[in-house]
Amino acid sequence: DTEVTQTPKHLVMGMTNKKSLKCEQHMGHRAMYWYKQKAKKPPELMFVYSYEKLSINESVPSRFSPECPNSSLLNLHLHALQPEDSALYLCASGQGMGGDEKLFFGSGTQLSVL
Amino acid sequence: ILNVEQSPQSLHVQEGDSTNFTCSFPSSNFYALHWYRWETAKSPEALFVMTLNGDEKKKGRISATLNTKEGYSYLYIKGSQPEDSATYLCALVSGFKTIFGAGTRLFVKA
Numbered sequence: 766d767t768e769v770t771q772t773p774k775h776l777v778m779g780m781t782n783k784k785s786l787k788c789e790q791h792m793g794h795r796a797m798y799w800y801k802q803k804a805k806k807p808p809e810l811m812f813v814y815s816y817e818k819l820s821i822n823e824s825v826p827s828r829f830s831p832e833c834p835n836s837s838l839l840n841l842h843l844h845a846l847q848p849e850d851s852a853l854y855l856c857a858s859g860q861g862m863g864g865d866e867k868l869f870f871g872s873g874t875q876l877s878v879l
Numbered sequence: 880i881l882n883v884e885q886s887p888q889s890l891h892v893q894e895g896d897s898t899n900f901t902c903s904f905p906s907s908n909f910y911a912l913h914w915y916r917w918e919t920a921k922s923p924e925a926l927f928v929m930t931l932n933g934d935e936k937k938k939g940r941i942s943a944t945l946n947t948k949e950g951y952s953y954l955y956i957k958g959s960q961p962e963d964s965a966t967y968l969c970a971l972v973s974g975f976k977t978i979f980g981a982g983t984r985l986f987v988k989a
Contacts, residue, residue: 769922798977800979805888805981806981807883807968807978807979807980807981807982808968808979809979810976810977810978813975813976815975820975821975821976855923865911865928865930866928867913867925867928868913868915868923868925868970868977869922869925870915870922870923870924871922872920872921872922873922
């Protein structure tokens with residue numbers, strides 16, 4: 766199984782809602798990532814987990830709250846988002862955080878904040 | 880701030896044409912360069928992982944070269960086919976971060 770599964774595929778939420786994005790992989794990967802991508806822009810790194818511990822937080826606003834309950838799961842909890850947070854949110858996993866390991870991506874959650 | 884630049888932003892070619900595009904990156908703190916292929920409505924998929932200056936990698940009709948001293952990588956597609964239509968992303972790995980360029984969007988017309 767070389768898949769990274771993200772749910773939901775699409776999400777529309779209001780600015781007062783609380784929602785969660787989910788990501789799952791069963792490849793035994795120890796590094797998991799959240800990226801945010803706006804149209805025609807590069808995917809931007811948000812968070813990196815290594816061995817279930819948060820290793821990198823790229824100064825992401827606290828309305829985004831990541832969680833890694835176990836080595837196969839990665840969540841992104843959303844609360845009080847702004848319309849400018851509308852974007853594609855991509856999850857990725859890798860064997861480790863070394864550069865010679867390719868990343869495996871999910872197909873993303875397209876988020877719209879109204 | 881690490882900045883990865885890709886050019887062109889988009890490219891339209893005819894079936895059978897060969898094409899290439901560029902990824903530029905700061906050569907300091909280089910650890911690896913990745914190329915990914917991203918078809919619409921699918922997941923980005925790794926094509927190549929390159930770590931050494933002068934590396935050349937090939938996968939079917941697609942190949943890539945790497946120059947870490949001057950900070951660039953080229954991706955070549957020989958005899959483009961409509962199924963090659965996708966966005967091609969390069970990513971610089973530096974430290975524990977993988978930083979992406981905005982991609983080159985390739986359209987191959989039959």
